[in-house]
Amino acid sequence: MRIVAVFGAGKLGEVLLSGLLRAGWSPDRLVATARRPERARELTERYGIRVVTNETALREADVITIAVKPQDAGVLLEDLGPKMPANKLVVSMCAGLPTSFFAKYLPEGTPVVRVMTNTPALVDEAMTAISAGSFATAEHLQVAEEMFRPLGRTIRLPETQQDAVTALSGSGPAYFYFLVEAMTDAGILLGLPRQVAHDLIVQTAIGSAVMLRESGEHPVKLREAVTSPAGTTINAIRELENHGVRAALLSALEAARDRAREIAAQS
Numbered sequence: 001m002r003i004v005a006v007f008g009a010g011k012l013g014e015v016l017l018s019g020l021l022r023a024g025w026s027p028d029r030l031v032a033t034a035r036r037p038e039r040a041r042e043l044t045e046r047y048g049i050r051v052v053t054n055e056t057a058l059r060e061a062d063v064i065t066i067a068v069k070p071q072d073a074g075v076l077l078e079d080l081g082p083k084m085p086a087n088k089l090v091v092s093m094c095a096g097l098p099t100s101f102f103a104k105y106l107p108e109g110t111p112v113v114r115v116m117t118n119t120p121a122l123v124d125e126a127m128t129a130i131s132a133g134s135f136a137t138a139e140h141l142q143v144a145e146e147m148f149r150p151l152g153r154t155i156r157l158p159e160t161q162q163d164a165v166t167a168l169s170g171s172g173p174a175y176f177y178f179l180v181e182a183m184t185d186a187g188i189l190l191g192l193p194r195q196v197a198h199d200l201i202v203q204t205a206i207g208s209a210v211m212l213r214e215s216g217e218h219p220v221k222l223r224e225a226v227t228s229p230a231g232t233t234i235n236a237i238r239e240l241e242n243h244g245v246r247a248a249l250l251s252a253l254e255a256a257r258d259r260a261r262e263i264a265a266q267s
């Protein structure tokens with residue numbers, strides 16, 4: 001029975017732990033570490049899992065999942081590296097950090113898998129991209145897939161694409177929430193009560209997402225079906241184009257990708 005430890009069980013670490021428990025993993029297979037005692041108590045009360053010291057987790061677990069902020073990974077790895085026994089798999093959830101960053105701290109030959117998931121894991125609708133670092137074999141990728149598949153979809157990609165993935169699907173939920181927030185304001189501008197505007201746009205987002213996934217149609221086709229000649233939608237589309245929304249998205253994702261690179265350079 002493989003034991004998974006989540007080092008630094010904050011927002012994303014908790015998302016992973018709760019997803020695995022929902023998927024039927026026994027709490028005995030999971031351990032977590034936390035910096036604050038209140039946080040440790042909270043996790044144990046909420047999920048019935050053991051929250052232990054980093055050292056104990058390192059000893060007990062087969063899979064060492066790094067879920068701290070990238071800026072905190074160096075300090076953690078400085079501590080873990082010298083104590084790391086052989087045959088452990090390291091799975092990093094950190095944005096920006098390449099697997100070569102971890103290799104600097106770990107005993108030669110330690111397999112590292114880099115993963116980028118997203119918060120819809122909370123509702124088992126994550127998109128998780130999984131990449132092998134040096135020493136990671138197909139079997140290690142499979143272990144990472146077993147951990148993230150219960151949380152949604154998984155895809156294997158070369159590590160060179162992970163910064164782009166981080167900008168697109170890692171941060172992606174934030175862009176959709178931003179859009180929903182802005183469209184709710186637009187509904188209010190048009191005179192709708194806030195709750196009504198919110199409900200309308202949330203259901204519209206869900207319906208559109210399900211259609212994208214279930215129909216297999218290209219988004220242009222789906223948009224064309226809504227856009228009647230001399231109708232209302234095309235007037236809105238013209239305004240979106242006039243305001244450079246498409247170009248803004250290109251720049252926004254490039255900026256997110258650049259930040260991932262900067263995090264790596266500063267680490």
Ligand SMILES: NC(=O)C1=CN([C@@H]2O[C@H](COP(=O)(O)OP(=O)(O)OC[C@H]3O[C@@H](n4cnc5c(N)ncnc54)[C@H](O)[C@@H]3O)[C@@H](O)[C@H]2O)C=CC1
Binds near residue numbers: 010
């Ligand atoms: N929030 C998101 O949507 C996503 C985050 N990520 C990545 O997941 C990682 C975690 O992000 P969040 O959960 O948002 O951050 P967070 O700040 O909520 O969680 C990190 C936790 O690690 C703990 N920690 C830090 N150093 C520690 C140490 N030495 N020992 C034990 N615990 C320690 C902190 O106290 C904190 O609770 C980051 O590397 C981020 O890049 C990846 C995909 C999406």
Ligand SMILES: O=C(O)[C@@H]1CCC=N1
Binds near residue numbers: 166171
């Ligand atoms: O903003 C961040 O750095 C993290 C990584 C992807 C989503 N959230």
